[in-house]
Amino acid sequence: MQPVDLALCLAVDVSASVDFDEFGLMAGGLAAAFRTPDIAAACAAGPRGAVAVSLLFWSSAQEVAVPWTRIAGAGEAEALAAAIDNAPRLPGPGATALGPGMAAGLALLARFGGEAGRLVLDVSGDGAHNRGRPPGPVRDVGVGAGVTINALAVLNEEPDLLAHYEAEVIGGPGAFAMSCANYADFADAIRRKLRREMLGGVLVA
Template identity: 85%
Template sequence: MQPVDLALCLAVDVSASVDFAEFGLMIGGLAGAFREPDIARACAAGPRGAVAVAVVFWSSAQEVAVPWARLDGLAAATALADAIDNAPRLPQPGATALGPGMAAGLALLGRCPAEAGRLVLDVSGDGAHNQGRAPAPVRDLGVAAGVTLNALAVLNEEPDLLSHYEAEVIGGPGAFAMSCADYAAFAEAIRRKLRREIGGGGLVA
């Protein structure tokens, strides 16, 4: 894979707190974001003309849902959107193992086949960590390796989740956390988040 401006790993919560309808809203929203022409243009706007994106689903276990793809315009971004739409829900619903999910995302970033100017782990979920390795030490390992970790908290079940993500998940240059009220609001929130991450961290509307 040719060099890219950004390697972005999307780590998505598929634990038992995410029901079938919520999973559909989340995955549909994520896929829809990559069909947006402005996001596709942003992917190709940097000096290397592309970003690399992969998706990992996490619960009690973790699975690579979509392998690394190089996005250099609308056609490639649409192909990624189709792959996200068609990704099976693996692993099975289980505990909210946030730390292991983050570790899986960092490991996937470490296997990115392209040299990248920036490394970003994008974590999204609706619950606080409750199984396995604690997230904060995993975050610290990522930051030490040059990764920026950002988060999107869905507040439908845990209204204080944003503060948990701010304290335990995010870190590195330009790191930020966002929230949305529920999965119906996820699509717009993830679009805003991706614009900010792909664009290099600037504030967006």
């Protein structure tokens, strides 16, 4: 793969707390974000003119839903959106194993086959960690390896989830956490989050 400005792993919660309709809103929101002109433009805004994106679904187990894809414009962004639309919900619903999910995302970043100016793990979910390796030490390993870890907390079930993500998940240069009230608001929130990540942490509308 040719060099990119950013290698971005989208690590998305598909645990039992995410029902069928919520999964559809989440996956549909991600796909819709990559179909917007501002995200397509943000993908190409850096000096290398491209980003690379992968999609990981996590629960008690983890599964790569979309492998690394280079995006340098609207056509490639549309192809990624179609791949997200067609990605099956694997693994099956299970516990909110946030730490193992983050570890799988970091491993996917470590396997990125190209040169990237920045490495970012983008974690989205609606529940606090409740199974397996705790997220804080995983976060510290990722930060030590040069990865920035950001988070989007969906507050429909746990109103204090943002504080958990801020304390246990995010880290690295320019790291931030955002929240949205529910999955109906996910599409707008993830679009703003993606722009902020692609533009290097600049606060965007």
